[in-house]
Amino acid sequence: xxxxxxxxxxxxxxxxxxxxxxxxxxxxxxxxxxxxxxxxxxxxxxxxxxxxxxxxxxxxxxxxxxxxxxxxxxxxxxxxxxxxxxxxxxxxxxxxxxxxxxxxxxxxxxxxxxxxxxxxxxxxxxxxxxxxxxxxxxxxxxxxxxxxxxxxxxxxxxxxxxxxxxxxxxxxxxxxxxxxxxxxxxxxxxxxxxxxxxxxxxxxxxxxxxxxxxxxxxxxxxxxxxxxxxxx
Amino acid sequence: xxxxxxxxxxxxxxxxxxxxxxxxxxxxxxxxxxxxxxxxxxxxxxxxxxxxxxxxxxxxxxxxxxxxxxxxxxxxxxxxxxxxxxxxxxxxxxxxxxxxxxxxxxxxxxxxxxxxxxxxxxxxxxxxxxxxxxxxxxxxxxxxxxxxxxxxxxxxxxxxxxxxxxxxxxxxxxxxxxxxxxxxxxxxxxxxxxxxxxxxxxxxxxxxxxxxxxxxxxxxxxxxxxxxxxxx
DNA sequence: CAAATAGTGTCTGTAAGACACTATCCC
DNA sequence: GGGATAGTGTCTTACAGACACTATTTG
Numbered sequence: 001x002x003x004x005x006x007x008x009x010x011x012x013x014x015x016x017x018x019x020x021x022x023x024x025x026x027x028x029x030x031x032x033x034x035x036x037x038x039x040x041x042x043x044x045x046x047x048x049x050x051x052x053x054x055x056x057x058x059x060x061x062x063x064x065x066x067x068x069x070x071x072x073x074x075x076x077x078x079x080x081x082x083x084x085x086x087x088x089x090x091x092x093x094x095x096x097x098x099x100x101x102x103x104x105x106x107x108x109x110x111x112x113x114x115x116x117x118x119x120x121x122x123x124x125x126x127x128x129x130x131x132x133x134x135x136x137x138x139x140x141x142x143x144x145x146x147x148x149x150x151x152x153x154x155x156x157x158x159x160x161x162x163x164x165x166x167x168x169x170x171x172x173x174x175x176x177x178x179x180x181x182x183x184x185x186x187x188x189x190x191x192x193x194x195x196x197x198x199x200x201x202x203x204x205x206x207x208x209x210x211x212x213x214x215x216x217x218x219x220x221x222x223x224x225x226x227x228x229x230x231x232x
Numbered sequence: 233x234x235x236x237x238x239x240x241x242x243x244x245x246x247x248x249x250x251x252x253x254x255x256x257x258x259x260x261x262x263x264x265x266x267x268x269x270x271x272x273x274x275x276x277x278x279x280x281x282x283x284x285x286x287x288x289x290x291x292x293x294x295x296x297x298x299x300x301x302x303x304x305x306x307x308x309x310x311x312x313x314x315x316x317x318x319x320x321x322x323x324x325x326x327x328x329x330x331x332x333x334x335x336x337x338x339x340x341x342x343x344x345x346x347x348x349x350x351x352x353x354x355x356x357x358x359x360x361x362x363x364x365x366x367x368x369x370x371x372x373x374x375x376x377x378x379x380x381x382x383x384x385x386x387x388x389x390x391x392x393x394x395x396x397x398x399x400x401x402x403x404x405x406x407x408x409x410x411x412x413x414x415x416x417x418x419x420x421x422x423x424x425x426x427x428x429x430x431x432x433x434x435x436x437x438x439x440x441x442x443x444x445x446x447x448x449x450x451x452x453x454x455x456x457x458x459x460x461x462x463x464x
Numbered sequence: 465c466a467a468a469t470a471g472t473g474t475c476t477g478t479a480a481g482a483c484a485c486t487a488t489c490c491c
Numbered sequence: 492g493g494g495a496t497a498g499t500g501t502c503t504t505a506c507a508g509a510c511a512c513t514a515t516t517t518g
Contacts, residue, residue, distance in 0.1 A: 022258065022299060023301070023302045024256040024257060024259065025256060025257075025259050025300070025302075026254065026256050027257050027259070027343060067254060068257070068332075069255070070255045070257075070334070070341055071334050072334065073332050073333065073334065074330065074332045074343075095329065095330055097327065098327055098330060102302070102303050102305065109302060111259060113330055179497080180496075180497080195480095195481070195482070196496095196497085196498090197481085197482080197498080197499080198480060198482080200497090201479080202479090202480080215488095215489065215490090216489095216490085217490085217495095218489080218490060218491090218494080218496065219488080219490075219494080219495040219497065220487060220488040220489045220490095220495080220496050220497045221488070221489060221496090221497080222496075222497055222498090223498085410470090411470080411471090412469075412470080427507095427508070427509070428469095428470085428471090429471080429472080429508085429509080429510090430507060430508055430509080432470090432471075433506085433507085434506095434507080447516070447517090448516095448517085449468090449469080449516085450467080450468050450516080450517060450518090451467080451468040451469025451470065451516060451517075452468080452469050452471080452514060452515040452516050452517095453469090453470080453515070453516060454469075454470060454471090455470080455471085
């Protein structure tokens, strides 16, 4: 909607009514925060869930979400919900889909914008309260209320798609990193084996060599890399 | 946001307030309806714009949009705005992006969900009122208010992306069609020359032959095709 | 016949996928 | 040396892009 008007909240439409006189929905955000969890010598891809109102009978889990407050962007609200409900900070989720069935929430007219991001759990774990948060494998996210199972499925598809094009676009790895570290991260996201030589040749055009010494591990020392500027 | 509650609008939060007691944004939809316009013996890709409030001085144009009403989905609102503002029916736009800067609309807190679809103008033209609607080349959409220039750019990118994968996914062509008709439509969307032989070999796996006679045109008659079920 | 469009044969370059091999470290 | 990891050479297959050619119609 786009009528240009004088800049004041006294704006009135042709029938003399102000914007605030019309019914409006509540605006919510829900976030699928996919997390890489260390598991044996690789990673597992899970999704962060938070406990709903523990007073209400048996455990019930959902994606973290909140209503958007006035003066706030959806990104602000996502950050706030992750911080207050799961102790997670520093994420920058992106929009995934808007859920707007008028009857989707029994509390009334609530439109929810689903968001997605990825993080390594070992970088955000210190703030976790295990009684209020849990990490569930993305393949079996459990019973989730509302559209949350749908959100998880879309989130996984979205992130897998991003990770087929470019090296670690969500910056799970700090630079510089070795090709092996990059491959293990991509392996966890994609959930299919990635052959080392093919993967290397796909990624090399989007990487530049970085200085540094990787001796001290088993095997031949590896070259360090950074993301090339063309791959963000 | 996702607390499971009893299904009634009397729901109250821990401080005893109802949903309706919290401030809510107005929810709007805006639609970039890209249109293929016959032009010489090919097509031009344009975007539909509608005139804003003609009483307000010199002409000003914008993408069609409206506020979402209670009980309505965003898809409903998009259909209503296209019908009442441009006389266009039968489209099924898809979500593109949510614009939510708190200060983006001088009338107050307005969150807008941008949508996109494509149509052939010769199929919707009969209802057009030329004083209230116009079609502008997508490369130079003119001065547009709010985020509308951004919406057009995203819409074009989105549609071009869809049309690189599959034959006419938005069903601009009625079945059956010839390879030439398909190529001209894709050519207009992509805005780059498409070589006939390469295009054919890319599309054939997603098409099945259809019966019918195409004699009566210039040159050798062409095979008719339908979309294969795997390319919806 | 010419003009026009439809469709195929084929060459070249590139890249994915796979396997084998070499390279360089730690123990 | 043996084990482990890093990295390269190279073969096969596939396919995009391009050009040339054949095929079938109208006028």
